Amino acid sequence: MQIFNSLTGRKDEFHTHEPNVVRMYVCGDTVYDFCHIGHARSKVAFDIVRRYLEYRGYEVNFVRNITDIDDKIIKRAAENGESIQSLTDRFTKYMHEDYDRLGILRPTHEPKATEHIAGIIAMTQQLIDKGYAYVASNGDVLYSVSKFEAYGKLSGRDLEDMRAGARVAVEEAKHDPADFVLWKRAKPGEPFWPSPWGDGRPGWHIECSAMSLDLLGSHFDIHGGGMDLKFPHHENEIAQSCAATGDTFATFWMHNGFVNVDDEKMSKSLNNFFRIRDVLDSGKLRDPEVLRFFLVSSQYRGPINYSLVQIEQADAALGRLYTALRDVTPASAFEPSEATRRFEEAMDDDFNTPDAIAALQTLATEINRAKSAGDAALASSLAAELKKLAGVLGLLQSAPEAFLQKGVGASSLSDADIEKLIGDRKAARAGRNFKEADRIRQQLSDAGIVLEDKPDGTTTWRRN
Template sequence: MLIYNTLTRRKEELVPIEPNHVRMYVCGMTVYDHCHLGHARVMITFDMVVRYLRASGLRVTYVRNITDIDDKIIRRAAENGEPIDALTDRFIAAMHEDERDLNVLLPDLEPRATYHVPGMIAMIQTLIEKGHAYAASNGDVYYAVRSFPGYGKLSGKSLEDLEAGARVEPGEAKRDPLDFALWKAAKPGEPAWDSPWGRGRPGWHIECSVMSIDALGCHFDIHGGGMDLQFPHHENEIAQSEGATGCHFANLWMHNGFVRVNEEKMSKSLGNFFTIRELLPRFGGEVVRFFILSSHYRSPLNYSDENLEIAKNGLTRLYTALKGVEAAHYVSFEEIPAQLSPWLTRFIAAMDDDFNTPEALAVLFELATELNRAKGVDESLAAELAGLLKRLGHTLGLLEQDPVAFLQGGAGAVLDVARIEALIAERAAAKKAKNYAEADRIRAMLSEEGIVLEDGAQGTTWRRG
């Protein structure tokens, strides 16, 4: 299994430090607002990674943190006039709702920054003792970037390049413009903890160093997150963690690509910013998940209504193939019959090549084509093909709904199912009476409402158009 390592700029074989056990840490959300499409990509990307690693027979310990103390959180709580805990608890609950709608499994561990402040203070003290940090005159503590020889190895940035844009902001007491805050002295009205340097709160970067090491040890297999975190957040994590422990921090660094909207950067200032819960009523969680997986995780992802409609049509094609077939049930890849091995082999080859989900989805579409051919001809083969299609879909977190429920339900306006079925019965009666004009009128009326009728040997069924 090859994974692209941002640290080395090449694909590398996944060789777990502990045999058959992968330990993975992913930087999670800062909970001051509802999660947006960029967050959805992080959630779904690493959920897909965990699902596939487990399907491959590996044990996985998946840790994704929650940042519940931060400048943005403090500012938003003050704007709302509510306690910080109330704000963060509310948005953590909303995040978990979004995850359920996207079929994202909860991580094994979900540490919150505020529960780990004593560990952060201890790591900062260690960094001071080792000469990597210093307490400033204003009560802040800073990391001395030049004290860490490997700084810039993840992002590829040199100290000379960084110096050109570095500056000391008003109120900062750092010795070098490149240095960054590990501890911030308390300001009036802000939450604060006691420390050897006075009351204050941790900086953002130190949080993940402490939470990841506490959960997984000082040396683990995979560290992930969005590409926007590569610098400075992940670069600073390496400097802090390796500076404090002397251990190599993470073997593989994975970063998912940016989300763009109609080929422009997604941002609130451009008015093209979508939260997950704004998209779900229009398209549904599984369509959003399918859309995200249809691009390679490292590639830019371009959102548009047209691309979501394409994803919806693709998912509809897969569910349509599964409709009416009693699928075989396969718990693991080992149970797949030998005659289906060509498709399974190609799926595994795609996923083993840095989680190439577009190629993996292409295998699902080929299976759907074969399944449609087998229907009504070889029911035993159809059951096996449907079973493999569902098993591979499940590995990606897809195709877990009842096909009829998906095709007749999904996102959008609530349908009057009783009315639709009554109209289908009226149409059947009209056809029986050879009143084909009336039958065609009913079909056309339902078609205008987005309802597609499908006539078959067992009668007429319907789905959303």
């Protein structure tokens, strides 16, 4: 298995620190607002990494943190006139609801920053004792980047260039304009915890270093997150963790690409910023799985373009997979076909999900051929294979009939209306009133209902 390692800038052969066990840390959310589709892109990408590693037989210890204290949280709680815990509890609940709807598995551990204050203080003290950090004149504890020779190795940034672009005038407490905060001295009215350097709270970067150390140890296998976290967040994590422990920290660094909206980068300033729940409840998706399929249809490292056309294409492609499974009972066991080899080959190549989906589509075509040839045993075996492989991507989790009969947007015809019209059409055909039968079929078609007449005289339907 090859994984593109941001630390080396190439695909490296995957290996683990401990045989058959993967220890994996992915940066989670700051819980003060609703999750957007950029969050969904990252969480789905690493959910698939986790699922495939488990499919390959690894035991995966998957940690995804929650940042429940920072400047944005403090400001939002004050604006709302509520407590910080009330705010963060509510948006943690909303986050779980959104991710559950997208089929994202809950992590093995989901630590909160406020639950790891003791570890954060201990790591900060280690860095001070080793000469990598200092207490500044304003009471903050700062990391001295000049003391860590490897600083910039992940992002490829040069320290002198960073200094040249820094605003020294507003950062007088820093020894070096590139230094960053480990512990913030509390301002009046802010939440705080006692520490050897006075009342305060953790800086953002130190949280992940302390939590990963506590739950995964000083050397683990995979650290993941969005491309926007590579610098400064992940760069600072490396500097802190390696300096404090003297160990390797993460072997593989994985970063997912950005989401564009109609070929423009998603941002609040452009008003093209979409929350997950707004997309799922917009009436433009048949099922949340359509959004997941769309996100999986591009390789995780590249950008992905969100548009209504792309969503419609994802709906059609996923619908074809479900249609292949219709009227087929998957076998309890199957002999893997060439499609499984192609699927695994694609996923072993840095989780190439587009090629993996192509293998699923080939299976769907073969199922349809087996059904047409009347080979129920072969169709059943291939259906079981399709379900298993699709499950690795978190797809095909609904019953085919239930998925296909869901509509997009508000429909003028209920399920009961459709069944009645199908009954009326059947009666018209039995009475050889083919003009009326055709009229009913056209009425259903105009309402987005596709009929499929079976050789045994029954008719099934799906919403188009």
